[in-house]
Amino acid sequence: MQIALVGTGFVADYYMTTLANHPTLSLAGAWDRDPARLEAFRAFHDVAAYRDLDALLADPAVGIVVNLTTPESHCEISRRALAAGKHVYCEKPLAMALAEAEALVAQAKAAGLTLAAAPANGLSDAHRLVEDALRSGRIGAPRLIYAAMEDGPVFRDAWARWRSRSGAPWPGAHEFAIGCTLEHAGYALSWLVTLFGPVESLTAFSAVTFPDKGPGTGSIAMAPDFSVGCLSFRSGAVARLTNGLAAPRDRSLQIFAEKGSLTVRDLWDNRSVVHVEETGAPRPLLGRMLTRAEAKLGRALPWKPVAGRRLPYRDRPGAEALPGFPSRIDFMRGVADQAEAIGRGEAPRFSGALALHITELALALNDARDLPQPYRPRSHF
Template sequence: MYTVSIIGTGYVADFYMRSLQTFPEVKVLKAYDINQQRLKVFADYWHVPTAASLEELLNTSDAQERPMLILNLTNPHAHFTVSKACLEAGYNVYSEKPLSIKMEDAFELHRIAAEKDLYLASAPCSYLSQVAQTVWLAVREKLMGKPLLVYAELDDDFISQAPYQKWISESGAPWPAEDEFKVGCTLEHAGYYLSWLMMIFGPIEKVIAASAEIIKDKLPNNQQTAPDYSTATLFFKCGLIARITCGIVAPHNHGLRIICEQGVIEVNESWNNAAVVKTRRRYVLHRKLINSLFTRKLKLSGPSHPMGPKKGNTKMNFALGPMELLSAIKEQRPPRTSADFALHLNEVTLAIQNARDNTGVQIMKTSCPEQPPMPWAHALKS
């Protein structure tokens, strides 16, 4: 049996709870939130015990009440404070994205985890999914030859005009519009494809980015909000170049194209763990260069992981990351969701987000380690 406790019971916590049900070997020991009313609604809906305070959750003397892992699902501005308290109390931590909104705080979390020999990781975890692992396998097997260039899009349409006031989680939590607009779409979303690319191609050495706030007055009373558009060119240590775009203005587009010597590897949706991966070959016909109208669908040769449940509005299994970390803790091995990986992801994401103020070339100080693929991502169907 694996054990976790949850801090933060807002909108995203329902996605985790529903996803954790796909792993019956995981038990939620306790949940806590500073909003006691929200905590009660969440706990009643999911039938989980609660802690009256953060101190009660962290300082229990009962060994059976100490979880193997704490899920930090709080507001992004609280990630650093909560994760630091958990690490200092001796707990392994899996944090919702970002690891921290300030890079110096992310470095401090990384340092504490290393000094205490604790596991520290952050979302998103979709790079552990069937679709991302299939893309990586296609790259490893060079189905389209050597990868040269990547285009990754994470546009979510004109969100400020959407009826987001009606977006309610499964247990009744409202979509946190204020947090989303103040934190920004780059910190919230860029990690979905950045983590895929870091997994496949390794560390990013240089970032040239720009970000801007296009839509003003998304919140009342002239509250300051984050950039709602960003674009970056990423220079990987391996030589690959990638362009990534995030926004909440342009029409929905979550497409990924890996342009290779002989064709393209394509995915149309990063937020669907079961999205279709395709290859599109390039050839010459009658003195013209043609990108084929026909594609080949790629499938793994065997089962992968439990998919996210159909109930709810997400097609991602949010428990893949915590489960990988729990397995690593039990097996006493380095996790695929490592602290180094989380730190590098945080630095690259902040470099893009903060490009509104820090223009020009940004050289990364962190790196990420090579990691093995998931054990089930070893072969494609013929």
């Protein structure tokens, strides 16, 4: 399957880093509205560059257009690509408004095309490990889930100096304007809905807690830098999801079930450490020793190990190319999954109704201040 990238900004280098993991994909070329950025990307990666978007969309060799533009451009670029007869893989969110996302999904369906969406961490090795553990029934039915997508106070860091491999600046000011929820909630939602099913209702709160994000950001209309939502799934499970740019970095997932619990250390790590604790099973020695130490000292210790035992991966880690910490995600895996599904004549996992549901939930979390609560999604899968 030949693919083409639209948008060569910061995240595009993550896709290029992980393209090597998927020999079934071939990059036909790339285009960006910024000629200088496109040339820097082209020269660094030694790839072809299209003269304009029309030329890219007119290339009969291109099967999938990978839409890596800014969020407010996602809808228009995807619409044009679908109209040109191309399958589309779009960075999150599908659109900045639910009606626009619904129209895109309907357009793809009417044209017999696939519209898939990031993030690809819902296809990670860690997700598969957790999915298998839940399916085995060893901890029973999940009842309560805590998910965190806290990125730390990045606005206090030297983000203006951050650069990708090919020299693209990290678009910090733009991310503050779009908001951490639309940028990051999908990384948790992709896990939640594939593990526990569609959301029946959502009660959320969002706010701008730090309006001053430092030099150069004073004129920006800030999107919420914090959101929290309580999600009720049709399966009966309940989850709490937080997104933020101020609290210490935490991208964990905790699943509390009838007969035990599962803890995923980092949803941004393709092979994250996963712990399982089964009710009634002997506790690890270190945990027991630290509990006794707390009792003798009469105070809580600043650190204790994660409850339970480490869940082993059945296969050995491959020689996969992944971005460095903290973004150890196989970004191109979603595109590869889409290409393979197209080859089989099937719908990709993160496409159509599922992609729309994740988009609607992220929008509902971000826009909580303007929506009636509880919010009941109109999308389902």
